[in-house]
Amino acid sequence: MKARATETQRKTRIQTENEEKILDAALEEFSAHGFRGATIDRIAQHAGMSKPNLLYYFRRKQDIYEALIARLLDTWLEPLRELDAIGDPLPELQSYIRRKLEMARDFPRESRLFANEMLQGAPRIKRLLQSELKPLVDEKAEVLKGWMKAGRINPVDPRHLIFSIWSTTQHYADFDVQVQVILGPDRGADGRFEDAARYLETLFLDGLRPKNAAGDGPRIRTL
Amino acid sequence: MKARATETQRKTRIQTENEEKILDAALEEFSAHGFRGATIDRIAQHAGMSKPNLLYYFRRKQDIYEALIARLLDTWLEPLRELDAIGDPLPELQSYIRRKLEMARDFPRESRLFANEMLQGAPRIKRLLQSELKPLVDEKAEVLKGWMKAGRINPVDPRHLIFSIWSTTQHYADFDVQVQVILGPDRGADGRFEDAARYLETLFLDGLRPKNAAGDGPRIRTL
DNA sequence: CGAAATCTTGACTGTTTGATAAAACTCTAA
DNA sequence: TTAGAGTTTTATCAAACAGTCAAGATTTCG
Known part of the structure; x- marks a missing residue:
């Protein structure tokens, strides 16, 4: 009679299977239409x-959404956690970027779900961001600062650096339609991924200013 | 009796005012909740x-959305249009980045509306992207290629370069909540904007690898 | 097997939603 | 001023929606 009670209780085979099916379907829906736009x-x-059967496993729409969010954030922050203060800065950053890009490729729906929640103002996970995300970013920002002070990477705002890694990589999941329209069908998903990885490597390591050439041009006005 | 007919017909003062009010309110709603999630x-x-009064100006929900989208795309592409093949590459790119960043600051709702449409797979503007966005990007990609061939900027995939400018700048509008959580309230909106501008300038021009120092470290595995 | 626990379904409830009709009201220009 | 165009509201509708309930079907396990 009682299915998903919070009590310590072993899950049935059917329960496990169906919860998995539901969460997968819900991810599809919520990631494309947001909380309000998705329907049970x-x-x-x-x-x-059937709908009543689904509601046997998750009493309310919100419960599905929260279950999805709960499992998401941990996975999402894993790449940043792996950023190692001991390692060499540039390779560390490079593999962080690559890990994030791989996540965008392998878990695009999760990326979109997260993006959707952000667009709505993160009403359901703002608190989690405060308690989980912020401390982690603070910690890693210190690591980056250390590297900068040692002259091992260029001195920039570490938090904005993290933002730019997030945005550039997740863009390939969140704006996938646009990316496909612009790149055309010539290059498949794998090719696009490798192109993106190569480009981001150059951007984050060396930027656009040519090192050898003198062709620098005048500084732009600082509006 | 007939209000918003497609016929050539002058708009009333009240009509103009109310349509403006509606579109503004709709932008608020659609940008936060997407097409399905928003309600009339x-x-x-x-x-x-009142709802019937609103429906006097726009017959259907979709009409409001489409009116919003129609006026959006043009504004949205304006900064890219201004990218000038004649100008100096680095200043041109820098001011393009700045214009995009200004748009994220000044029109965050428009940015979110666009992002929302993308997350949903752009069902309503995919065609527009093909006919408007793609040709423009193709054209500007050629400009960038020219600069690269002349050695005036580092050779990278021009389309991915454009993606990275879009994503890094729009991130400040679309993920505003997250940005605020991480940066804290110390620095106001203006300060955040200037920090972001300064950071992006460094990133896109010079990247993270220090120029003087030898501290390079080994290459990361190409997974 | 057979009973208890688990799972599934159809029928249903109250509410929200997009949309319409027509009556009542307001503004504007001759 | 007043007729008619333009605007707003009240009342209403059918469909879609989140969620409930109890009865029936199936699985599990002693």
């Missing part, structure tokens, strides 16, 4: 079960 | 009028 009917349909 | 009721309420 569509999630149930996509999960291949 | 809430838009009407936010616009300070």
Whole structure:
């Protein structure tokens, strides 16, 4: 009779399977339409079960969404956690960028779900951002600052540096349609991924200013 | 009796005012909740009028959305149009980045509306992207290629370069909540904007690798 | 097997939503 | 001033929506 009670209780095979199916379908829906735009009917349909049956596993729409968010944030921050203060700065950053890019490739729906929540003003995870995300970023910002002080990477605002890594990599998941329209069908998904990886490597390591050439031009006005 | 007919017909003062009020309210709603998540009721309420009255100006929900999208794309592409093949590459790119950053600061709702449409797979503007966006990007990609061939900027994939400018700048509008959580309240909106501008300038011009120092470290594995 | 626990379904409720009709009201220009 | 165009509201509708309930079907396990 009681299915998803919070009590310590082993999950049935069917329960595990169905919860998985539901969360997968819900990810599809929520990531494309946001919390309000998604409907239980569509999630149930996509999960291949009746609406009342879905509601047997998750009492309310919000419960599905929260279950999704809960499992998301941890996965999402994993790449940043791996940024190692002991390692060499540039290779560390490079592999962080690559890990984020791989996540955008392998978990685009998760990326979009996160983006959707942000666009809405993060009403449901703002607190989590405060308690989980911020301390982690603070910690890693200190690591970056250390590298800068040692002259091992150029001195920039470490937090904005992190923003730029997030945005450039997640762009390939969140704006996938646009990317495909612009790049055309010539190059498949794998090719696009490698192109993006190569480009971001150059951008973050060396920027656009040519090192050898004198062709620098005048500084632009600082408006 | 007939209000918003497609016929050539002068608009009333009231008509102009109310359409403006509606579009502003709709922008608020659609940018935060997407097409499905937004409701006419809430838009009407936010616009300070009754739902039937709103529907007197825009027959269907979709009409409001489309009116919004139509006026958006043109504004959105304006900064890229200004990228001048004749100018000096680095200052041109720098001021393009700055213009995009200014748009993120001054029109965050428009940015979010666009992002929302993308997350949904751009069902309503995919065609417009093909016919308007792609040719423009193709044209500007050629400009960039020319600069690269002349050795005036580092050789990179021009389209991915454009993606990175879009993503880094729009991030400050689309993920504003997250940015605020991480940066804290110490620095106001203006300070954040200037910090971002300064950081992006360094990133795009010089990247992170220090020029003077030898501290380079080994190359990372190309996974 | 067979009973208890688990799972599934159809029928249903109250509410919200997009949209319409027509009556009532307001503004404007001759 | 007043007729008619333009605007707003009240009342209403059908569909979509989140969520409930109890009865029936299935699985699990002693």
